[in-house]
Amino acid sequence: MFKKVIIAEDLDAMNLGIQQVLKDLNIVDFQHSKFCDEAFLKIRAAINQKEPYDLLISDLSFKTDHRKSDIKNGDELVQKVRTLQPDIKIIAYSIEDKNFRIKSLFENAKIDGFVSKGLHSIEELKKAIHIISTSDQKYISPEVASALQDKNNYEIDDVDVQILKHLSVGTSQDEIIEIFKNSDIKPNSKSAIEKRLSKLKDFFKANNTVHLVSITKDMGII
Template identity: 30%
Template sequence: MPERIKILIADDHQLIIEGILSYLKDIDNLEIETTNSCDEAYGKIKVALTENPFDILFTDLSFDNTDAGCRIDSGENLIKTIKQEGHPIKVGVITGHSETNRIFNVIQNLNPHAYLLKGKCNTNELNFAIQKMLANEVYYTHEIHQKLLKRALIEIQMDDVAIQILKELPNHPKISNLEGIITKDDGSFLKIRSIENKLAKLRTDLQANNNTDLVLKAKELGILD
């Protein structure tokens, strides 16, 4: 008989946990535990290390049930703690957070083996993600993969001038005020016509309706802080 796969699910909403369990019940050879807090998840992982360690942790990112007594108050901090301490467990994210900037930061900084979206995963996807994780490979659900791809393509199109314009745009009520501020590679200032042309291209690339929308899109993609 194949070795059982031990999984821990951490989410502060019990209904979400029940939904995930309903999908996992159709997958063979799983041993599953659940918890509603990051502190308890961390404790379970530590205790299990000595005899029967967990193979996989699936965690949400945001936990609303935290208080001043919590040591670990978010899924990000739980993942960070586990990785810093070198625990031999594969980590996957199951969350409702689909903002490109949040996704990019989590994947860039924490390198989870999987990133799935609540309400959109099913038995087949979870099974596929589990197999990928056990093989030390990554799995991002299609929507996540598409958002990362779009951000990467936009980032390739971003040069220093574009970044300057996007950063300065919220600080000036008139586009003409940017003349004498935006510089080219040789240190000379960009003329207003060139700034306007660059803005028009940026609005097209980021599918923005206007300059305010452009800045919001840049922030959503993580191009601006």
Template identity: 50%
Template sequence: MFRKVITTDDLDSINIAVIHTLQELGIQEVQHAKYCDETFLKIKKAQIDAEPFDLLISDLSFKNDHRNEKLQSGEELIRAVKVAQPNLKVLVYSIEDKTHRLKNLIENEGINGYVLKGRNSIPELKKAIQSIYSNDTVFISPSIANQIGDKSMLEIGNYDIELLKALSKGFTQDEIVHQFKNNKIVPCGSSSIEKRINKLKIFFRANNNAHLITITKDLGLI
């Protein structure tokens, strides 16, 4: 089993529950933090002391307060950690259930597990830790794993990226039609573009075009 683990969440109750779970698994040393910057500094110090952590358990969303944080999200923390200590195992423990965000974490950020917070999340958390320690497969909570495997889910391609970029520049739908025609991007009809924008809003759970752009920028898609 892992010897040294660090967990980060901005809620004390979550940190306490995770720490208790780790202790039940017999993990010798457990540290915790409420801020991403603090977590990263602890990981770096552990490396300098030649006593590195074996596993990071992190939330994705952290509320802003009076502190000026360089790393403001779980994704930013994971990205920084993977550069500083590439072999560190990472388990995300979050209430976030958007499949596109999870796919990005698995495919681009190299996480080792994802547990969805909920009523039965502690048993899943134990399974995830044991699974990550025992093998190289990515552990995903069954409830959200089913969504990832759903073939009806929208796939984001180059066409969608170009469409989102155009929206982010403030282009109107008519201007996008004109731009796509000039650049020979198809489909370029007004109806097709409108339908695709609506599908993207549904997929990303966006209330309007501005919200859609904010979400996709946060995800690093544009």
């Protein structure tokens, strides 16, 4: 079982719930932070003191306030922590339900578990901590797991992300097509690009291209 845990969560009620889970599991050495920057500094300080944390439990969304922050959300936090301390175990604890964002956390940040905040989240969090501490298995909340396995879901790939990034800096669709053709990126036809944009708008429930770029920026996709 884990011996030293840090919680990154800005809501007091959620934070207290997580702390109670840790106490129920006889984990007594834990700290919490309401800000991503502060959590990251604590993790770095623990490494320097040669007393690193075993587990990070982090929300993904944090409310902004008057404080200047370098790390804006939990996605950025887990990415930076994974780079800083590759062997730390990480559980994302969130209401997030966007498949792309969750898959990105597992694939890019190599998180060890994802627990959905909800009716059964306390018991799920206990289960996740137990599984991750005693094996190399990953844990993901059942309702999210089934959504990720749904073959009817649109799969966002690197080409979609490149299109979104070009749009975010003002590149027109015609210019994107030329860039793709010159770089031998396929598909690169006008109809293929338009089809992808249409699917992306449907997937993210965006009203138009500007709205689509705004949504994907907020989600950290671009």
